[in-house]
Amino acid sequence: MPTQHEVDDVRIRQQVDKIVEGIRTKDLESLKQLYATDVVSFDIEPPLQHVGLAAKSKNWATAFTLFQVTNYEVRDLTLTVGDDVAFGHCFARLSGTLKNGTVTNGMWVRVTYCFRKIDGNWLITHDQVSVPFDLASGNGVTDLEP
Numbered sequence: 001m002p003t004q005h006e007v008d009d010v011r012i013r014q015q016v017d018k019i020v021e022g023i024r025t026k027d028l029e030s031l032k033q034l035y036a037t038d039v040v041s042f043d044i045e046p047p048l049q050h051v052g053l054a055a056k057s058k059n060w061a062t063a064f065t066l067f068q069v070t071n072y073e074v075r076d077l078t079l080t081v082g083d084d085v086a087f088g089h090c091f092a093r094l095s096g097t098l099k100n101g102t103v104t105n106g107m108w109v110r111v112t113y114c115f116r117k118i119d120g121n122w123l124i125t126h127d128q129v130s131v132p133f134d135l136a137s138g139n140g141v142t143d144l145e146p
Helices: 004-024 028-032 053-066
Strands: 035-042 067-081 085-098 103-118 121-130
Touching: 004 028, 004 067, 004 085, 004 103, 004 121, 028 053, 035 053, 053 067
Parallel strands: 035 121
Antiparallel strands: 067 085, 085 103, 103 121
């Protein structure tokens, strides 16, 4: 019989699968269901932090306006699950066809998720998306692959 932490691990992975599906279908409403209302996001675009569900949703809405077709993939998701808090990290890539018809492979980013079990549901309370940068130039390095 699986432990509660094993059951919760599966549930959190299903939440990440819903992120992938929501981005692929550009379904902002389904994505909103995955985040806590007070989510704090350290996304790749300014400002340094985006606070609240409306700010996080605006980031996805902006990305969706750039793409005609979106693809999203997650690799190497690793989770640590507690009773009501969990965290995980993975690599992710947003790619697809831009509105102007250009096909882009996107770039791999590093993602960290913090989840909290709220009313029995695992919701994202914090996420951070980043790319490594070259210390000498100060430029982001966007051509790395996992």
